[in-house]
Amino acid sequence: MAIVSLRLNKNEEKILKFLTDYFEEDKSTLIKEIVKEKYEDIIDRKYIAAFEAREDKGDVQFFTAKEIKKNATKQFYDLTAEETAEKWYNNPVLMPTIQEFVSLLNENPRVLDLGCGTGHDCMRLSSLGAEVVGIDFSAECIKIARERCKAAHFEVIDFFELDDRFGLFDGVIAYASLIHVAPSGLPTILGKVANIIRDGGFFEVIMKNGTGIKEITSTVKGIELTRTAYLYNRSNLVSHFSSSGFLFFRKGYLDKSLVEKDWRCYIFRKRK
């Protein structure tokens, strides 16, 4: 242990008194903290210099808070892809919903599954005679979808990058996937769907009922991930969809067990 004696002039003594009163600490603790802060400053400067050198080399990427949230959501679906497939390939709870939707379409319809996950709904759509394309931003989900549902075509695509590469569809489904899209992003995506669905075509969505945002945190394989879900009620959705050229057609069938968990199913129709 070292003992240091200090000689302070009047002004320095006044400042020290002010600081001890302000922080409610004794002189010795305060001076020790200041010494530590000075040292940490030097360490910080080293990190900043190293970071700036990487920045100069173009080695650094910046993410907005929105992008960080989106990446956490994507990582959650990547890390849970296997258990999702195990659960949903064996769970037929959505089959009546899918059957009802297909019955609205012409024979052997072309259907797009937006946010198809591991392709379990695509498998059911295909079994009913539909020609199916599934898209999802989770590469792990799409890998499993390709392995487990050979009848459909799958691509890793973010909703915001959806284009007309697959041609026109008779129907589009988005089951529990648009819940990850904020109201500010919804018009862009609905506009993109409107461009690739034929006039009079049907668009069925399953959403979580409510308003506002729900942050869901779970620890997956030792990593704590927070995914963001946006809640929509029927009138919010009807207003978003009608601004993008869709009319509310009716509620879609949904098993009671899902309705009890606040899931809702709505069918929209593209204006002719």
Ligand SMILES: C[S@@+](CC[C@H](N)C(=O)[O-])C[C@H]1O[C@@H](n2cnc3c(N)ncnc32)[C@H](O)[C@@H]1O
């Ligand atoms: C709750 S899961 C639903 C999966 C499947 N539709 C189902 O009913 O089981 C939501 C899916 O949406 C996908 N997703 C979320 N945001 C997306 C985005 N911006 N672009 C593409 N896929 C997205 C996720 O990767 C995930 O597979």
